Amino acid sequence: MKAFEDLPEALRSACAGFLDHLAVERGSARSTLDSYSRDLRRYGLHVAESGARTLRDVDARHLASFAAELREGRGEHAPLAPSSAARALVAVRGLHRFAHAEGWVDVDVAREVSPPSPARRLPKALPVDDVLRLLDGADGRDVRGLRDRALLELLYSSGARISEAVGLDVDDIDSGERTVLLNGKGGRQRLVPIGRPALEALDAYLVRARPVLAARGRGASAVFLNSHGGRLSRQSAWNALKSAAGRAGISSAVSPHVLRHSFATHLLEGGADVRVVQELLGHASVTTTQVYTLVTVNTLREVYATAHPRALRRDT
Structure with a gap:
């Protein structure tokens, strides 16, 4: 998948496999897949910069630093709105859960990750x-x-x-x-x-x-x-x-x-x-x-x- 071509091969394969699972078995909408693709690419680049080449190399510290990056921004990446940051963490948690279910990793290191609940906005309705x-x-x-x-x-x-x-x-x-x-x-x-x-x-x-x-x-x-x-x-x-x-x-x-x-x-x-x-x-x-x-x-x-x-x- 082109979106992940600048990631290490194992990370690229894992991200692409997870998105295929969402598309084929879960029937996720194209807009959801596009958003998750951007989120997972950002996550893959983040952990790769820390030396991780596969999901087996990722631990809780990588997740914590990625969450901080989403909140505070880093380099060319601006801080994300709370709702967007929550979505990105949901994508990452789903990736690790999928990898564990497939037997690619022994431990789901993202199991304890709880994306913050976005503020509840009331829908606008006309009289x-x-x-x-x-x-x-x-x-x-x-x-x-x-x-x-x-x-x-x-x-x-x-x-x-x-x-x-x-x-x-x-x-x-x-x-x-x-x-x-x-x-x-x-x-x-x-x-x-x-x-x-x-x-x-x-x-x-x-x-x-x-x-x-x-x-x-x-x-x-x-x-x-x-x-x-x-x-x-x-x-x-x-x-x-x-x-x-x-x-x-x-x-x-x-x-x-x-x-x-x-x-x-x-x-x-x-x-x-x-x-x-x-x-x-x-x-x-x-x-x-x-x-x-x-x-x-x-x-x-x-x-x-x-x-x-x-x-x-x-x-x-």
């Missing part, structure tokens, strides 16, 4: 009224407008990631069942229901606009097409959202992921079970979904503080 104004900002009067309205309605109605939305093919939409089949991270698929406004916007686009765009290309199967008849890119989808937000007069930062956050938050505020929301979002763990419950609790706390007659008083 329902802002979402409705945003959707209305995609006017839907011409070919591009019809496409953009359908795209934004789908994002909010399904909670899809932007990559999942632009990755949709026409056969993935079942109008009769009111569902879409989304291809998520790690090759996992999920069937998600969508509301009538999204279906109506999709139907208007598929009937009145998509044939015009498709005629400019070579018969792409994608639902959302660009002006040349090819599959719409994530950047173009983001631009459609940005334009709609501008027309709606929404000043807060808006991104495709904000619509996903809004989808989850509004469901929970409406009484949906967190595990149902987990399935709809395609989260592998409910822990990831539970961060949205913090948003709804904060909302409840604010309402209580302003509405309850004794919320701000001290009982006597």
